[in-house]
Amino acid sequence: MIYQTIRENIPYLAEGAAITLALALALLAIGLLVGVTLGLMQRYGGMAVRLLATLIERLLRAIPAVVLLFLFYYGISTFYDISSFAAASLALGLRSAAYQSQIVRGALASVPSGQMAAARAIGLTRLAAIRHVVLPQALRQAIGPWTNEALSELKDTSLAYTIGVVELMRQANYIVSASYGHTLAVYSAAALVYLLLSLAATRALARLDHRLRVPGLVH
Amino acid sequence: MSSRNLMRVSHLTKYFGDTPVLNDVSLEVAAGEVKGIIGPSGAGKSTLIRCLNGLEPIDSGRIWLEDTELTAARANLDRLRSRIGFVFQDFNLFTHLSVADNIRLGLRRVRRLGRDEADHIVHRELARVGLESKWQQYPAELSGGQQQRVSIARALAMEPELMLFDEPTSALDPESVGGVLRVMRSLVAEGMTMIIVSHEMAFIEAVANDVLFMAEGRVVEEGSAEQIFQHPQQRRTRQFIDGIAAALIGEASEEGGGA
Numbered sequence: 001m002i003y004q005t006i007r008e009n010i011p012y013l014a015e016g017a018a019i020t021l022a023l024a025l026a027l028l029a030i031g032l033l034v035g036v037t038l039g040l041m042q043r044y045g046g047m048a049v050r051l052l053a054t055l056i057e058r059l060l061r062a063i064p065a066v067v068l069l070f071l072f073y074y075g076i077s078t079f080y081d082i083s084s085f086a087a088a089s090l091a092l093g094l095r096s097a098a099y100q101s102q103i104v105r106g107a108l109a110s111v112p113s114g115q116m117a118a119a120r121a122i123g124l125t126r127l128a129a130i131r132h133v134v135l136p137q138a139l140r141q142a143i144g145p146w147t148n149e150a151l152s153e154l155k156d157t158s159l160a161y162t163i164g165v166v167e168l169m170r171q172a173n174y175i176v177s178a179s180y181g182h183t184l185a186v187y188s189a190a191a192l193v194y195l196l197l198s199l200a201a202t203r204a205l206a207r208l209d210h211r212l213r214v215p216g217l218v219h
Numbered sequence: 220m221s222s223r224n225l226m227r228v229s230h231l232t233k234y235f236g237d238t239p240v241l242n243d244v245s246l247e248v249a250a251g252e253v254k255g256i257i258g259p260s261g262a263g264k265s266t267l268i269r270c271l272n273g274l275e276p277i278d279s280g281r282i283w284l285e286d287t288e289l290t291a292a293r294a295n296l297d298r299l300r301s302r303i304g305f306v307f308q309d310f311n312l313f314t315h316l317s318v319a320d321n322i323r324l325g326l327r328r329v330r331r332l333g334r335d336e337a338d339h340i341v342h343r344e345l346a347r348v349g350l351e352s353k354w355q356q357y358p359a360e361l362s363g364g365q366q367q368r369v370s371i372a373r374a375l376a377m378e379p380e381l382m383l384f385d386e387p388t389s390a391l392d393p394e395s396v397g398g399v400l401r402v403m404r405s406l407v408a409e410g411m412t413m414i415i416v417s418h419e420m421a422f423i424e425a426v427a428n429d430v431l432f433m434a435e436g437r438v439v440e441e442g443s444a445e446q447i448f449q450h451p452q453q454r455r456t457r458q459f460i461d462g463i464a465a466a467l468i469g470e471a472s473e474e475g476g477g478a
Contacts, residue, residue: 117274118311118370122325122377123301132324137315214315216359 002185009175009186016171017193023088023157023167024197028150030093035100036135042101043108044130053101060098065159068095073163088160096153103145107138140212147205151198158194168193224285225250225381225412231270231280233263240266242436244280248381248414253407255427255444256416259459263436264416265308268385271414272303284381301329304374304382309390310366312358312373318345319354322373330377344372348402364395368402375406382406384415420463424448432456 041053060068073087111134119129158169172190176183226248233241240263248254256264269275271282273289273296282289289299313321319341326337345351348368358366367387374382384403388396400422406413407426417423423430423444430447432440432455440453451457 112311114307114309114311115313118305118307118313119324120297121272121274121300121303121305121307122373123297123329124325125297128328132328133313133315137313140315214359215357216361217314217357 002182005175005179005182006185006189009179009189012171012175013168013189013193016166016168016190017197019085019166020154020157020168020194021197023085023092023160023165024150024154024201026085026089027093027096027157028153030089031096031100031149031153034094034097036104036139038097038101039104039108040130040135042105044126057098057101060095063095065092065095065156066162068092069159069163084160084164087163088157088165092153092156092160096149099149100146103142103149104138106145107142108134110141111137140209140214143205143209143212147202147209150201150205154197154201155194223250224248224283225252226271226285226414227283228271229281231267231277231282233266233270233275233277240436241270241277244433244436244438246431246438246441248412250380250412251410252429253411253413253415253427255423255430256414256433257418257420257423257430257447257459258433258439261435262433264433265385267433268383268414268416271383272300272305274305297329301325301377302380304371304377304379306367306371306374306382306384306387308386310358310363310370312366312370314358316357317354318350318356318358318361318369321358321369322376325373325377340376344376345369347375347405348372349398362395363391364398367391367395367399371399371402380412382411382413384413384417386416386418388417388419420448432459434459 038053038057041049042057045053063071068091069088072091073082073084076082076087115133115137116129119133120126124132157167160167161170161173164170168190172186176186179186224247226246228244228246231241231244232239242263244263244267246254256268258264266275270277271289273282273294277290280290284299284302287299288294289296312318313324316324319338322341322344323337326332326340327334332340341354342351345354348371350365350368350372353361353365353369358369361369367390371387387403388399391399396419400419403413403415403422404426415423415427425444427444430442430444431438432447432451432453434455440447440451440456442452446452447456448460451460
């Protein structure tokens with residue numbers, strides 16, 4: 001009975017979904033931290049800094065995600081005992097950083113130059129002006145495109161099953177191999193869980209966007 | 220008025236590419252003086268005033284604020300800028316911050332004041348521009364004239380020695396201009412040292428001790444408001460002043476049903 005197979009395996013799917021969510025959060029956090037740094041370097045750095053940031057960004061975008069996963073897991077494993085979860089967070093997080101840096105760079109460029117001029121005019125240093133005036137406005141602008149990136153990464157966490165992270169996709173595989181013939185139903189259930197996670201993430205980010213909305217400003 | 224020079228500019232030159240936008244501009248501003256800068260569009264007025272607090276780099280020449288040279292290689296421009304208030308044509312209020320936070324930012328991060336002292340100044344300066352009740356609002360909720368008055372309050376809160384105004388009413392609808400000019404007039408009455416780039420000729424004529432007429436990046440003529448507006452010595456100045464008068468009369472006669 002299909003329903004019974006699914007019902008019996010709900011705890012495993014839930015366990016997998018929890019790991020998927022944790023991996024998504026970890027990789028997005030790494031991506032945000034590194035991505036904002038790269039974006040700031042590209043927008044405000046000198047020639048050498050801009051070049052370095054661009055090089056890192058291009059490199060990370062050029063390498064397929066699975067190759068990055070293998071590099072970080074099997075590569076690092078040769079000299080340091082890294083968990084597959086940590087390796088996946090790093091590999092996918094750094095790749096996401098490259099994409100996020102482009103979102104941040106665009107958002108920084110969209111803040112009118114008068115904002116920086118006004119901040120400098122009252123005596124703020126360049127760094128303080130970026131921190132207190134330009135970046136807060138840019139990050140608000142970035143929430144929309146960032147939502148797309150977050151959803152895309154949420155789905156790409158499924159690639160981590162290739163290095164043995166027991167996330168949703170791997171749990172689904174386990175269930176399929178244990179219950180002959182219900183392949184379609186089990187993968188559909190997994191797909192449904194991804195859908196629910198995506199909807200929840202979209203809602204949470206829309207709520208954040210709404211909460212950070214500046215009164216009177218039209219977006 | 221004391222004759223102490225608050226700001227001194229000598230032989231300022233600036234190029235955009237190969238085009239000189241400022242050509243050997245020199246001027247002196249005494250403490251308590253109100254200096255008006257007028258001239259046709261493209262004369263370099265706005266570029267000049269943005270050079271005076273280092274917002275625009277210059278190619279040659281020197282600028283002093285009292286005894287400190289802004290154009291020195293090791294000048295602490297951040298500290299110097301905090302002593303010079305700047306009011307922009309398009310206000311440039313920080314759009315993500317409330318009116319109070321717009322003023323508070325410089326007080327907390329540049330002057331390093333405590334919360335209570337900063338709040339006290341925020342309310343004092345907002346009262347000075349007649350917008351005390353708006354402290355919780357955001358810039359996008361205010362009219363242009365109100366935003367400009369907040370931006371004046373933001374500059375005044377730093378307790379500057381000199382205020383620079385870059386066409387402060389050019390982006391405003393006619394109804395809002397009066398409120399901003401009233402605030403500026405009260406600053407004049409308090410003895411604030413000011414440099415004002417403006418197209419409000421009647422206002423400049425009324426408040427300026429000294430007027431610079433600029434054209435093509437040069438100071439064509441400098442003199443008292445009376446000299447520049449009533450008895451211009453240079454042909455180029457006369458053309459400009461007559462042109463404005465003719466434009467005003469032209470409008471008036473058209474309204475009268477002539478033409």
